Amino acid sequence: MAAVDCIVKLGGSALTQKDQLETLKAGALQKAAALVAKLYGAGERRCIIVHGAGSFGHFQAKQHDVAHGVSTGSAVSSRLRQGLCLTRLSVTKLNHLVTDQLVRSGVPAVGISPFGTWKTAFKNVSQAGIDTVKDVLDSGYVPILHGDCALDLEQHCCILSGDAIIEILAQKFSPRRVVFLTDVNGVYSCPPDKPGARLVNYITIGPDGNMEPPVLTSVLPHDTTGGVSLKLQSAVNIVSQSYGRIPVLICKLDSEAAERACLTGELEEGEGTKLFFKDI
DSSP states (O other): OOOOSEEEEEOHHHHBOTTSTTOBOHHHHHHHHHHHHHHHHTTOOSEEEEEOOTTTTHHHHHHHTTTTOOOTTOOOOHHHHHHHHHHHHHHHHHHHHHHHHHHHTTOOEEEOOOBTTBEEETTEEEEOOHHHHHHHHHTTOEEEEEOEEEEETTTEEEEEOHHHHHHHHHHHHOOSEEEEEESSSSOBSSOTTSTTOOBOOEEEEOTTSOEESOOOOOOOTTOOSOHHHHHHHHHHHHHHHTTTSSOEEEEESSSHHHHHHHHHSOOOTTSEEEEEEOOO
C-alpha cells in the first residue's frame, strides 16, 4: 500500500473546551485548518487527519456507559442504544465542523466516520475500514476521521478512540511522520498543572515498548478514551512497531513548532516532544 506523507492528530482538548459540553475553540480550529492547508499546499498531499472528540461525545458516552457496552450474553438496553446514537450525533457534529473549516481553507477534505466499517472485539480493533481511507486518498482527497463509537463483537459497542485509529493507520500506510497536536507543548514529566512539571524533549522507546524517561499522566472524569495515558501509549506503539521508521512528534497546536513538525518532522528543544526508537 502506498505510503502517506503525514498523519496528523488534532487533539480534542486543542479543538474544544473539554470540560464544557459541545464547546468549540473556533480560533484553534481555524489555526488547525490553516496548518493543514499549508501542509497540503507544500506538496504533502497524501495526508490523513484524525481528530479527537473533546467535549463532543464524551459526556453522552459517559452518561450512558457506552464505552463498557454490555456483558457477554446480556441484552442490549434501549438506554445503551440511545446513548450510542446521542454520542454519534455529537461526534459527527464536530467532524462536520472540522471538515467544513478545512474545505473553507482550500483543503479537499472529506469526512469519514469509522462507525460500521471499523469494528472491535473486547475494545480491540478487529476490522478496520482501510479501503475507504485508501480510496479517498487515491482520488486526491484528504480523509478526516474522528474518534467514534464502534460495534463490538463481544460487548455490543465501545468507544473507538482517534488514537487507536491512528495506530492502525500508521501500520497500514507507513507515514513519513505522525504528529499529535495538543493543547500543551508536549509530554511532561507529570501532569502539566502539577508543581515541578517539566517538558520532556525526547522519549526513547526500547524494543519491548518501554519508554525512558517514564511519564506520569492523568485522565479527566468524563474522558472515555483513556486520556493522556492511552494517547502516549499509541505514540509509543507506533514507534516501537515500526522499529523507529515512523517518527512521532507531540507539540502544541497553537505554536510555530506545529507547522515545522508537520512539514519537516523536526522540533527544537523546548518546542515539544519527539519519540525515538533505540534498539538495545
